[in-house]
Amino acid sequence: MDAPLVPDAPPAEALAALDSLMAQGAAFLGSRYAIMGGAMSWVSERNLVAALSNAGAFGVIACGAMEPDRLAQEIVATQALTQKPFGVNLITMHPRLDQLVQTCLDHQVGHIVFAGGIPPGTAIKAAKEGGARVVCFAPALALAKKLVRSGADALVIEGSEAGGHIGPVSLTVLAQEILPHIRNVPVFVAGGIGRGEAILSYLEMGAAGAQLGTRFVCASESIAHANFKRAFIRGAARDALPTIQLDERFPVIPVRALQNAGTRRFLDHQAETIRRFLAGEVEKAAAQLEIEHFWAGALRRAVVDGDVENGSLMAGQSVGLVTREQPAVEIVQELVNQAAHALAARRG
Template sequence: MAPLSTTDLPAIPAAQGNTPASQAAAAAEAAAPAAPPSTPPANDAARARLERLMARGAAFLGSRVAIMGGAMSWISERNLVAALSNAGAFGVIACGAMEPPRLAEEIAATQALTDKPFGVNLITMHPRLDALVQVCLDAKVGHIVFAGGIPPTPAIRKAKEGGAKVVCFAPALALAKKLVRSGADALVIEGSEAGGHIGPVSLNVLAQEILPAMAAEVPVFVAGGIGRGEALLSYLEMGAAGAQIGTRFVCATESIAHPKFKQAFIRGAARDALPTVQLDERFPVIPVRALQNEGTKRFLEHQAGVIRRHQSGELDKVAAQLDIEHYWAGALRRAVIDGDVENGSLMAGQSVGMVTKEAPAAEILAELMDQAAAALAARA
């Protein structure tokens, strides 16, 4: 989940060489049909079956492949979002702390790079949530993803009445049912293996709890720790409509993440991506999974300071939680944009160990699909 600050974030710098001319060329190249991979004839049936397993999710998203890009602040912007959608997946802009004018600019810039569907992820605690929903509707964004808490029913209603499909995160079965009753058109169940803000339950358990009960009612997308196609396939066969994947696309060539940030992911292992610790049960802080560095240690000191200010009455609960989110927004920017991988935040899922190189988003997507199809073919 993307962090939130109450202040507007500065414009995200364009990827290197991202001039208007190069943007148009990149969009045209990405939109062109990719050369079909060299696939043994025996895999044709497996690929057809994989497409059938993904058909419901792909139809809901309006994409060729039922894979949503995980919304990662500073990373899931116009370049990566457009690249994913042009490759056949479904890119999602991470609004994070953007103010409405900044989000409108990012949506327009993304639409200039792709004519394929993409969505926008909005943080429910954003103080201008209603205005952000309106920005999405004005720009004819077809899918709004609400994250970071239970979205207000009026926000869901406004999005749906404006013509957008609503996607919500469901960390438990009871909440999944409540969200659908409130109007959610689809759900994402994200396990604790994911990067960034996480819940306490693994995807393996959430899938067993929620998919049998909800998959027939609405499309359910799985997220957290999915780094290979075989894992994707297993959840599709359990009834998932598709998946949301973030960490595997951080090192896409289209990602504007700093080279040092990408190298940290390439060097990282699953055991390096650990959740932060909650220091005081009376002050709930959502754990954040990230690669360990000095910035992680510094967060514990910052959290202790915020707790002291909250206990002294200097900060109320909401202000204290926003202070924490503001910390993460700044720390993530230092790492992603500035390349300060020692003091910034390296939010990463446990699938980081499967990130081994920088590659185009289309290539990463094709690899995931090839792995899933090969697993199906091996059973024949």
């Protein structure tokens, strides 16, 4: 007889109790577990998304800068790999947001996740009228309430521990601020989550489920370059730091990433650009663009090409909990078992 994929299964009573805590989130997603895959550009594509959904979690395609035709191809390719539900993450600032929403609807995507800002009411209305469930990111309680009034069917609250573009508040604080007050729609927590015990704690606080990104980068099915995965496996929580801004006159959108030669060179680039501005060699608007364009294409260089010295290694602080490459189903089952074991221990 083959050995179980994940040994030391928790008691059936604990798994049933965990199912009960996850019931609202799992029902909303249509998945076995209330665990969403965080949408990571160049990583959250057909292979990882389908693998997560097949494993009982809920995969989410990262549309990023894709055009509608390209997104349609990715949706169809994902549907060929899984019969399970999955979602699509759309950036609200995309110039063809309305067309992207329609592309999702045309291909029967059941969940549309709006990220990167407050989605326009027209996009929410179109998604809902087309039969999709709308998920929005809420960085504060007042905005969470506004989004629910605007039609959001569920919310994600993402703390500053997350990878990529981040807000200023930790998940620990956001959860205390928002979870007790938003009960009429499911609220998923995100940012710095890498183990099942943490998922359980937030479920007990009232979360409907959790979203994890960094933990899934090193899934076997992830197409991330071997160099990119090795950087995550070697990385510690203290290595994933937000972008440093040198001058408040030239704002830098904070991005949490593993430090490398590129991040150090970005500081030099900012300093030199600011020097040129002060010397009258470049206008302020042009200087701001030079700073903003430094990282153009940097994430693709790291994820796809494997240039981990000059590319962007966007990672959450949970990167320290990534220790090896594993199949997605094994990672998901580990998270579930950790949560159930913790629940069994608490209940004696």
